[in-house]
Amino acid sequence: MPLPGPAQPPPLHSTAKRGRPPAPISPNAGPSHRAWLEPVRSAQFASGLTLDDLVVRSGYSKTRISELLRGNGYYPPWEITFSVTHALGLPTRPLRRLWAIAAREAGKGDDWIKHIEQVAHPGEEPPLPYQAFTEDVRGVYTDYARAFLLTDPRAQWVVCEALDILWVRWNQATTSENLHRYAWRLLRARVMARAPRHRDGHPDLRAAVFSTREAHDHSAAPGYLVVLTELIDLFDAITRLPDDHMDVAVLQYLCDTPHHTIAHILGIAPALTHAVDHHARATVEALLTTPTPE
Incomplete structure (x- = not known):
């Protein structure tokens, strides 16, 4: 799937109209998974971006983005997680750490987690x-x-x-x-x-x-x-x-x-x-x- 480049403009939080909140998080999502998923969901709601908007910005299907935002199904690979969070203008570096911790909580092995390195985005310096x-x-x-x-x-x-x-x-x-x-x-x-x-x-x-x-x-x-x-x-x-x-x-x-x-x-x-x-x-x-x- 195509990944957005670093020059992609962030969402217009100040002018966008808020959409409908996503469906509740799956009860199968563990505490570490929720640690990064909850702020991502909040950012998506505050941005006013719809699932269709995220499809255009991330290159992933509406079904897969919906599953990611609900914590439903399999634990999401870093590629789609990065694509969606980058489209929302969220910082990469803390999300990488939170995602990796939750991946271990979900039972993912080190080899699977190391695929995070395939996304060539070093992350931002903290403010x-x-x-x-x-x-x-x-x-x-x-x-x-x-x-x-x-x-x-x-x-x-x-x-x-x-x-x-x-x-x-x-x-x-x-x-x-x-x-x-x-x-x-x-x-x-x-x-x-x-x-x-x-x-x-x-x-x-x-x-x-x-x-x-x-x-x-x-x-x-x-x-x-x-x-x-x-x-x-x-x-x-x-x-x-x-x-x-x-x-x-x-x-x-x-x-x-x-x-x-x-x-x-x-x-x-x-x-x-x-x-x-x-x-x-x-x-x-x-x-x-x-x-x-x-």
Whole structure:
């Protein structure tokens, strides 16, 4: 199939009329597949380009493009993925990484994935404002992800995934009311998609107890099991707070993030961090003073 050249004009987002949203994503699409497919679908809807428009711009049939946008059927080869995303004016480099990760999730072998090299398009350099933004938030993002995912490799992997999605969505993110808020919700969604959970759906932070300073400091003390029980109860209570409150509590008590940094990274008012601190302290006091049923 013919591939569009790099000089192809991007869609006119500002003047195009939005069309009908595509059909829902197939339930068979895994979380890594959805990581790149959802922003591609959003870009297609926002651009106003129809399937017929994408047929002309990409050189692929309407049926194949429709299957790609729904995550239906076989996992799409890079050639058609690149053709459609390039026609939508989306950056190639982060999409290449996201596509390759999802291909492994779909059970594709390295030889199949290496066909990505047949498309001679090196990808764009990230925008300088995006680079500055990611340098600013990466450390705190990784600390937060580690609290739920426990290991550095898993945390760093999810943060890289989230920041690649942010790059794909950069135009949308920078026109939102609050860039930091937009990016944080994106990062949070990727962490929660892979965090362990209780049966009732709440995140499970119990394993994070063993990485805390309190657990290490009291490991040889007579009341070690009591300390662990109190910490486990506390972490369970934190995960049942409203999302903003939980995030502030995790960043403050598990990640030792200062109040002003929390407000900056989350894109919230500094006063909210103090309110959550008060709420969390009250929760700790209640847990420590309430008798344990025999």
